[in-house]
Amino acid sequence: MDMAVRTARIALVGNPNSGKTALFNALTGAHQKVANYAGVTVERKEGRIHAADGRTLSVLDLPGTYSLRARSLDEEVTRDAVLGALPGETPPDVVVCVADATNLRLVLRLALELKQVGRPMVLALNMYDIAQRQGLRIDLERLSAEIGAPVVTTVATRKRGIAELVAAAQTQADLAVGETHSEWHAPSATEIRAAHREAERIMKACVRAPERPDTLTGKIDSVLLHPLAGLAILLGVLFVMFQAVFTWATPAMDGIEALFALVGGWVAAVVPDGLLQSLIVDGLIGGVGSVLVFLPQILIIFFFIIVLEDFGYMARAAFLMDKIMGGAGLHGRAFIPLLSSFACAIPGIMATRVIEAKRDRLTTILIAPLMTCSARIPVYVLIIAAFIPNETVWGFVSLQGLVMFGLYAAGIISALLVSVVIRKVFWRGAVEPFMMELPAYKMPDIKSVLFNLWLRAKIFMRRAGKIILPLMIIVWALSTFPYPPEGATGPAIDYSFAGMIGKTLEPIFAPIGFSWQMVVALVPGMAAREVAVAVLGTVYAVAGAEENVGALASVLSADWSLATGLAFLAWYVFAPQCLPTIGVVRRETGSMKWTLIMVGYMFGLAYLGAFIVYHTAVALGGG
Numbered sequence: 001m002d003m004a005v006r007t008a009r010i011a012l013v014g015n016p017n018s019g020k021t022a023l024f025n026a027l028t029g030a031h032q033k034v035a036n037y038a039g040v041t042v043e044r045k046e047g048r049i050h051a052a053d054g055r056t057l058s059v060l061d062l063p064g065t066y067s068l069r070a071r072s073l074d075e076e077v078t079r080d081a082v083l084g085a086l087p088g089e090t091p092p093d094v095v096v097c098v099a100d101a102t103n104l105r106l107v108l109r110l111a112l113e114l115k116q117v118g119r120p121m122v123l124a125l126n127m128y129d130i131a132q133r134q135g136l137r138i139d140l141e142r143l144s145a146e147i148g149a150p151v152v153t154t155v156a157t158r159k160r161g162i163a164e165l166v167a168a169a170q171t172q173a174d175l176a177v178g179e180t181h182s183e184w185h186a187p188s189a190t191e192i193r194a195a196h197r198e199a200e201r202i203m204k205a206c207v208r209a210p211e212r213p214d215t216l217t218g219k220i221d222s223v224l225l226h227p228l229a230g231l232a233i234l235l236g237v238l239f240v241m242f243q244a245v246f247t248w249a250t251p252a253m254d255g256i257e258a259l260f261a262l263v264g265g266w267v268a269a270v271v272p273d274g275l276l277q278s279l280i281v282d283g284l285i286g287g288v289g290s291v292l293v294f295l296p297q298i299l300i301i302f303f304f305i306i307v308l309e310d311f312g313y314m315a316r317a318a319f320l321m322d323k324i325m326g327g328a329g330l331h332g333r334a335f336i337p338l339l340s341s342f343a344c345a346i347p348g349i350m351a352t353r354v355i356e357a358k359r360d361r362l363t364t365i366l367i368a369p370l371m372t373c374s375a376r377i378p379v380y381v382l383i384i385a386a387f388i389p390n391e392t393v394w395g396f397v398s399l400q401g402l403v404m405f406g407l408y409a410a411g412i413i414s415a416l417l418v419s420v421v422i423r424k425v426f427w428r429g430a431v432e433p434f435m436m437e438l439p440a441y442k443m444p445d446i447k448s449v450l451f452n453l454w455l456r457a458k459i460f461m462r463r464a465g466k467i468i469l470p471l472m473i474i475v476w477a478l479s480t481f482p483y484p485p486e487g488a489t490g491p492a493i494d495y496s497f498a499g500m501i502g503k504t505l506e507p508i509f510a511p512i513g514f515s516w517q518m519v520v521a522l523v524p525g526m527a528a529r530e531v532a533v534a535v536l537g538t539v540y541a542v543a544g545a546e547e548n549v550g551a552l553a554s555v556l557s558a559d560w561s562l563a564t565g566l567a568f569l570a571w572y573v574f575a576p577q578c579l580p581t582i583g584v585v586r587r588e589t590g591s592m593k594w595t596l597i598m599v600g601y602m603f604g605l606a607y608l609g610a611f612i613v614y615h616t617a618v619a620l621g622g623g
């Protein structure tokens with residue numbers, strides 16, 4: 001074998017939240033998700049490093065773990081990667097043990113364990129900036145001698161120490177060429193105790209306590225984690241977020257609408273009247289534009305989430321919610337997956353891999369789609385704009401923002417209730433207590449916040465191109481053909497395939513106040529929820545070029561009763577309106593039965609919720 005061209009493989013292994021993914025990004029130029037809480041990475045990710053000497057190395061980012069005695073699915077991935085037990089994989093040539101330099105005790109135990117596996121190792125003391133700021137003194141030479149591996153200090157977020165780390169890893173790889181020894185056995189209780197003592201001894205020998213211990217974190221925590229004040233602040237933060245959605249977004253929306261109107265007008269002037277013009281202007285530009293216009297709202301919500309994540313607040317929110325979630329039969333570790341589900345249920349469901357007990361994980365998967373994903377935002381905003389007056393209550397509170405807050409709350413509360421029911425119906429037993437490690441507070445980095453927002457915008461726009469655009473072509477065709485017969489008087493859509501489908505299914509939805517036009521919007525909404533907004537624009541023939549949220553909202557408010565509008569919102573809170581999510585649930589649970597149970601209960605709740613809302617509103621005079 002020609003050693004010179006063989007790519008050495010490096011694996012990043014370390015405690016949760018120690019900065020492995022930040023290092024991976026710094027090493028490879030990738031943009032994997034980094035956030036200030038444990039359990040961000042749940043899968044292995046491979047990337048490439050082009051070293052200074054022209055060689056390439058391959059590097060693996062792995063889920064965080066405290067030990068190779070893996071307990072949850074994500075930790076098993078890390079163990080198997082280190083041992084080369086994943087199908088088709090050999091053990092890595094070098095293990096880079098990534099440490100949070102301010103929290104060495106736990107990582108030393110892991111480092112000792114890794115050492116036993118027998119792979120060449122490098123210890124990366126990451127977050128070295130924070131360690132220095134705190135005045136923590138680490139005897140690097142002694143530490144290196146004690147664990148028998150080179151030690152490199154790094155600041156992943158500032159790309160410091162990266163070249164040194166690569167060089168050290170390369171040297172280790174070269175020294176150990178051809179050596180493939182790798183073994184591990186689960187340690188006995190005696191061995192574990194011995195390892196703890198050894199880690200303690202190394203700590204004492206190499207680390208001197210910080211001169212300026214982090215008292216700020218403690219001070220902030222005494223407020224933010226206060227059982228009452230903390231919860232009030234959490235609610236306040238969410239409240240401000242939804243107020244912002246309705247007050248900050250308008251100028252940006254106006255800009256996007258103007259842009260699409262301009263393009264639509266331009267195409268209408270260039271392309272002759274007829275089918276092609278209708279397809280481009282109404283179907284494509286109007287359809288995609290009517291969804292893209294909600295980008296500002298989505299980015300505002302993500303802005304809050306990203307800043308709070310980076311600050312280290314989300315782990316505190318998990319702490320505050322722990323009692324409530326435990327009461328509902330949810331494991332404390334369910335918080336982060338549920339939080340991820342506010343972006344989209346799919347990454348949320350994947351994130352449940354951090355939950356050890358199968359039942360706890362299954363419960364979390366089953367309720368994750370009730371969290372308000374970002375694809376619901378366009379629908380909520382449109383219907384709220386149509387039916388909720390743009391007024392201020394109690395002097396300063398936007399009523400529309402308040403309703404939005406209520407819809408999110410409805411999702412959360414129903415998720416908790418469903419969890420209680422799952423616990424009652426399918427299994428009992430106490431939930432294991434769990435304490436998430438609270439990360440130190442960090443000032444969010446503006447560049448990375450903006451970058452993450454840009455990634456979010458890209459995801460949303462890619463969806464518009466890849467899913468919404470093709471769907472809109474289908475919807476346009478179904479609502480254009482067949483043409484109305486000679487002498488027909490109603491709108492053309494009445495005679496189209498879309499009209500036929502809607503009218504066939506209408507009887508099912510009539511009891512909850514939905515018209516056939518709404519049914520037409522629900523069907524493609526199964527592929528991507530937000531398409532419903534574009535389809536409503538099509539079925540109500542709001543002309544493409546002058547299409548805007550205001551115009552569509554006023555058509556809806558004229559055509560639907562208030563009761564219908566509210567019932568539609570209720571439907572959207574609960575309905576499993578998204579095939580990709582159902583597919584992921586099937587894959588992650590490995591069970592058709594549980595997938596069907598989820599789809600069934602969600603449709604049931606949607607129908608029941610819309611029914612109750614509709615009839616209550618009618619009874620109160622909103623029909």
Ligand SMILES: Nc1nc2c(ncn2[C@@H]2O[C@H](COP(=O)(O)OP(=O)(O)OP(=O)(O)O)[C@@H](O)[C@H]2O)c(=O)[nH]1
Nearest residue numbers: 017018019020021022035039040041064127155156
């Ligand atoms: N100040 C400072 N912050 C860092 C450094 N490295 C990472 N961070 C921050 O630490 C937090 C955790 O980083 P991640 O890269 O997500 O950690 P991880 O080890 O991949 O975490 P898991 O995937 O959950 O195991 C993020 O908020 C990073 O921005 C560093 O060297 N200095």
Ligand SMILES: [Mg+2]
Nearest residue numbers: 020021040041
């Ligand atoms: Mg990570």
